[in-house]
Amino acid sequence: MAKTYTAFTKLMSQTQAEALGEALEDMDPEPTGVGVFEIEDGSGTWEVGGYFLAQPNDIELALLAAAYEAQPFVVSEVPDTDWVDKVRRELTPVVAGRFFVYGSHDADKVPADSVPLLIEAAMAFGTGHHGTTQGCLEALDRLAAQGFTGQNVADIGCGTAVLAMGAAAIWPNPVMASDIDEVAVEVAEANVAANGLAEKVTCVEAAGFGNPALTDRAPYDLVFANILKQPLIDLAPDMAANLQPGGYAILSGILTRQADEVVEVYAQNGINQLRRDVIGDWVTLTLQKTV
Structure with a gap:
């Protein structure tokens, strides 16, 4: 089974976090995605992460973390997953007042007196869950x-x-x-x-x-x-x-x-x-x- 990798770090400066995110994009192997966001806990901490199809270079990550005054990167191996199928299996319909939020695989469960809202599993952010x-x-x-x-x-x-x-x-x-x-x-x-x-x-x-x-x-x-x-x-x-x-x-x-x-x-x-x-x-x- 194919493997993918994530690499995450934290730091206290928004400017440094955004600069580190840009620097990650120039790595070899190149990440397929980079995220920079503030952790919503009131601490002022920022998280920077990259998603890789091949294992990232530990030495390059360590140098980047040091250069931008970030914590050491934590690299994790992620097994290949059919995310749409996983979401389809794990997301059950949600009832919110008169509204019934569901995926097409649960179309037979829509109550007759509800207002149905169809959200496909492949489009699962903001599903009502x-x-x-x-x-x-x-x-x-x-x-x-x-x-x-x-x-x-x-x-x-x-x-x-x-x-x-x-x-x-x-x-x-x-x-x-x-x-x-x-x-x-x-x-x-x-x-x-x-x-x-x-x-x-x-x-x-x-x-x-x-x-x-x-x-x-x-x-x-x-x-x-x-x-x-x-x-x-x-x-x-x-x-x-x-x-x-x-x-x-x-x-x-x-x-x-x-x-x-x-x-x-x-x-x-x-x-x-x-x-x-x-x-x-x-x-x-x-x-x-x-x-």
Whole structure:
């Protein structure tokens, strides 16, 4: 069986982490993917990793770690795996209020009284199995059960577009969905088409609201943003600018210890907490813009 390898390290400087990520790309053998991201634990630690189809050179990794003041790389051997088949076997349907999130292999399990949302195993990030996505769907279900009908909805950082599809499936008007990642937008479009919602959900590439297709449709009466703490904090002023008075924001991607900081920043921008729901270590916030 073919083997692949990962190499990870940690360091405290964003600048050094990004520079190390670029340096990894010049290794021989060359990695097929490099990731640089901040560990969301409040420590200011950054992780840099590479994915290799051949075993990376230990000496070169050690020199890179020393040059960029990083911890020694930890190299792990990863056996070849059919990830789509693995996801298909391990992901079971998720019920979130009226919504039933499932893969095509579970099509025979869809309850007659549910709102089904199909996410294929090959497109499995944002399937509803994560507490953040489930929490957002439950918040959407709760607003709808209270009599709210979204007239103009956006899903920022949409991933698979499961939240945008949920809104489009229960309300009559078109929904906007955006993601900063080009591949995620392609995945979102494929899922939207698979659910027969291509005429109701428009997917665009954007960082936050940074696309005229989004700002031209503003103000919104409901915006989803299931991303991470710092991007949510950075998004707050634009959220206030693009959310209509009385409009709702459903936010997640937030660890329980991070929720107060996010709530405070949004309150400073006139968007106040109505409800806080916890699933595991994750929080979903339902907020409303002050009229």
